[in-house]
Amino acid sequence: MVKINDNVIRERIEQLRKIIEKYDYHYYVLNDPLIDDYEYDKLYHQLLELEKKYPQFYSQFSPTQRVSEKNIENFEKFSHNPRMLSLENTYSDREILEFDKRIKTSVKDNYTYTVEPKIDGAAVSIIYRDSKFFKGLTRGDGNIGDDVSANIKTIRELPLVLNTEYKGELIVRGEVFFTKERFSKLIEKYPFSNARNAASGTLKLLAPKEVARRGLSIRIHTVITDLASTHTETLEILKSFGIPIVEKYYIAKNILEVLDIKEKFKTDRDTLPYETDGIVIKINQLYLRDIIGYTSKSPKWAFAFKYEPERSITKLLYVSFQVGRTGIITPVANLDPVYISGSTVKRATLHNFDEIERLDIKINDHVEIEKSGEIIPKIIRVLNDKRDGTEIKISKPTICPSCGQPLIQYEDEVALRCINKNCPAQIELSIIHFCSKKAMNIENLGEMMVKKLLQYDLIKTIPDIYRLTKEKLFQIPRIKEKSANNILNSIENSKKTTLKRFIYSLGIKNVGEFLSEKLAEVFDSIDELMNSDYEKLKGIEGIGDETVRNIQMFFKNQGNINLIKDLLSCKIKIEKDKKSEVLKGILFVITGTLKNFKRDEIKNIIIENGGNFSENVSTKTNYLIMGENPGSKLDKAKKLKVKIISESEFLNMLGKR
Ligand code: IVH
16 A cells, blocks of 8 residues: 555656756746746645655755755866867958868868857866766866866756656766856846856855855757767757757858858847857768867867957056066056946056057056957057046056065066065965966965965965975964865875976976976976976977076076975975877777776776777777677677777777786
8 A cells, every 4th residue: 555655656756856847947948937936836845845755755856956955075076078179269251261161171071060159158068877967067177177066956957857768878068157137136246257257166166055046057069979960950959858058050051151140140149148259160960070070179170250359448547566476567457347248347457568658558548448258358549539638657666566676677578577586476476376277286275275374474485385284274264174184185185296287387487388298298307307408408399499598597596496306305296297199099989887997987098098989889980898788889880890899808908907
């Protein structure tokens, strides 16, 4: 008897979950509510009550489970497979035509383009398994992102259970953002300067309840899993699964049609509920994408066109001076706040004093400013006819605004510099740089925390970070056991690092991420780099004379030598960055359950060793790795005569047995 009763309740619970998901979809995605709020709340509460009374029917995919009451401790890392790429972009029609010309050199078949809005949001990757939400990840560095599932689940537009019985993994990618309407409400309460930063900041909050309160949105524009033969069909399939896709996409028969659509969309985009900064043009026929191929950063089959940035007129209130990490002084224009393309602009960079002279800009001038995408707003001209005699000349500072030491200007430079090695602003910025994500990646030592450590005199130099203790950290108000442990753990973890990161973290002038990687390839250790001669450095591809001089000067400076010695004495272990290419150019597919690896582990191993991985067998597949209970991929591989290997044969390929 009890059993029948149980079944009835289970069915009712499942039915309620389905109905609520459906109402959510109509309300949030289609903007077409099926019932009024009162009816909806009644159903929702009925479900809540039943779930409370019958906890045996708990499901993490229930609409009641979208918002976790618990805070997140920290975000786990998760690899993207395939990598999350970016797009080449342009502002010019000519480059769009050139893009099409390039396509024509590798494609002889007929093809069409899709044109979609380029959403100005934060990129995410969403994974469903067997049609249920599995993970939501931030882009991170493109290879590895943060698992922000608990925050993504709060987005009511995104179904937790798909309206399909799709088996296996479904990977989709898109943008998370605040709608224009939502953002205008939020800025009444929060000090956000633009919608995109607000969205990416919100995604990284540790409190899903707060994330839910802010109300993020999502649209999907990319599908990794093979579902159909064209991009647009794939999008429609997603839509039928209940996934919110980019609205307003177009199919263009040729590049001239793309240009027409681009012009039309320039005004149409205002009717979209979110900010867009351009269009994305993609080849629609999916089989052509692999033929056209990829560069290391972006697909060659897609291109972004950005609309010219918006401009506006405002008044220059005063100029302040900022000290950079290397002592360069940058004048900053402080403006009468003005709202342009989705955000309030209060400041603009003036680069240097030459720029001030070139623009002939004075305090109280009316100026035209321009803002585009991520670029800091800049002043493009002064409106001379608006001058009324109240304008004041901007004078060059003579002392550093941070340390008060006299500034100097080298003969061959336009920049003013503070050369005081003990300048607090420079020390602060060097430490922030050292801890940053691409440098030593000390996760819990962000800008705010570094500022606090300096303010409480707990550190004076970079190596002091490695001498922090719990007792010292407790001197900062509100730092308790848990956060102190987190900080100390992330400092400890950073001690195991790579040569590339270590070089980059030193903040040598002109040595950015890319050059650090090159140096780490050419030199075996930091000692070797410190003692390198001119010829060896000069031999590195793309390195100029000035950079060689900077590197050599940096390592001749006794202060820097002491810094490196001090860091190494703090037990920093630098490993040479390894790059295996044993699987280069080989495309793998996996079927069945593996003995030694989880799916993600083996995918990572393939990618780390230079190979490629795909979800589906095709004529391009080189090997199918077969585990226990293989699925239909095995039949397809046999049909296409794809080589089938076991797990141990795969290990042999890696040189491991
Ligand atoms: S397709 C391989 N479509 O813009 C990358 N991206 O500037 C494929 N974006 O990283 C991306 N709207 O995060 C694509 N309709 C759209 C998009 C879009 C916004 C973002 C995306 C990408 C960035 C590149």
